[in-house]
Amino acid sequence: MQKRTFLVALSALTLLGGCGSKSAPADGSTLTVAATAVPHAEILEHVKPVLAKQGVTLDIRTFNDYVQPNVQVAEGRIAVNYFQTKPYLDTFNQARGTRLVTLAGIHVEPLGAYSRRWKTLATVPNGATVAIPNEGSNSGRALILLAKAGLIRLKNPADPLATPKDIIANPRRLQFKELEAATLPRVLDQVDLALINTNYALDAKLEPTRDALAIEDKDSPYVNYLVGLESARSDPKVAKLISALRSDDVKAFIAQHYKGAVIPAF
Incomplete structure (x- = not known):
């Protein structure tokens, strides 16, 4: 960010x-x-x-x-x-x-990607709205997860402070909304995909290992x-x-x- x-x-x-x-x-x-x-x-x-x-x-x-x-x-x-x-x-x-x-x-x-509209990342459509945290490290973290999942490409795939301006390939023309991390579970019904920190996901009664379409692995830094x-x-x-x-x-x-x-x- x-x-x-x-x-x-x-x-x-x-x-x-x-x-x-x-x-x-x-x-x-x-x-x-x-x-x-x-x-x-x-x-x-x-x-x-x-x-x-x-x-x-x-x-x-x-x-x-x-x-x-x-x-x-x-x-x-x-x-x-x-x-x-x-x-x-x-x-x-x-x-x-x-x-x-x-x-x-x-x-x-582990940060995860969640959706109430789609069951897999493969079904997320062109032009989908994606909400990500607006804090510096969490914004970059969300984009890195999307890049690893193949939805976007970043100028520096390991940059922890990457922002949407660092996206060099966006084949599905995803539309990004940068929001306060705590609000992301509350907008889940209004967007196609939301990248949510686990503490807020758990607080919203989401189960990351069950509900996330993509999630960081145990080697997350x-x-x-x-x-x-x-x-x-x-x-x-x-x-x-x-x-x-x-x-x-x-x-x-x-x-x-x-x-x-x-x-x-x-």
């Missing part, structure tokens, strides 16, 4: 607040974590009792956008967040001048990270959270609960 579009998106989304629960003021045992609802907040809820036994009270604050979780961590209002890939974080840092860092890779959410400021590396509460999130217990929970729609990255 072009930087101008990304900045416009950031400005608009900054007005959105979190939709998580209000909690008591943090004390020395409390660790605040910003997350999107599915699967991130669910995974955090799973490790909450484990951390409580270790003397850490996990305060999970759920957001419905990709901007405020970073803004609030960068401003020191929330300790860490858990929702994003490194390409998205790199784009955010560059656009905002923030210095957030990845702390630990936890899982991969788009790992979801726990993210914070550099100072978070030395916080013992963060260290305990990382240990809990990268445990065999969480690996088993992800496998059982998401059945391949979420894949552990450790």
Whole structure:
């Protein structure tokens, strides 16, 4: 996605607040974590009792956008967040001048192509309308998946920040709409194809391994990270959270609960 579009998106989304629960003021045992609802907040809820036994009270604050979780961590209002890939974080840092860092890779959410009108990509017609995320890394990620499926060709097939302007061959004359990632499940009935992040797909009761016409495989480089400021590396509460999130217990929970729609990255 072009930087101008990304900045416009950031400005608009900054007005959105979190939709998580209000909690008591943090004390020395409390660790605040910003997350999107599915699967991130669910995974955090799973490790909450484990951390409580270790003397850490996990305060999970759920957001419905990709901007405020970073803004609030960068401003020191929330300790860490858990929702994003490194390409998205790199784009955010560059656009905002923030210095957030990845702390630990936890899982991969394979991005998929969904349709309520067509049962296979082969039946998607000429001139079809395709909705893709408008965030930089997610836009490129969606186009790379379509290119791998043979629907388009890109100038650089591996460019994580590719935009529709980087398409050099579009034999079906697909018409692209760049929309906020969270809105894509809601427009699924209005377009021929939508490229949806798994967290939003699951939240919309889609089953990626069943419903996606194309989906990233287990080798996807788009790992979801726990993210914070550099100072978070030395916080013992963060260290305990990382240990809990990268445990065999969480690996088993992800496998059982998401059945391949979420894949552990450790």
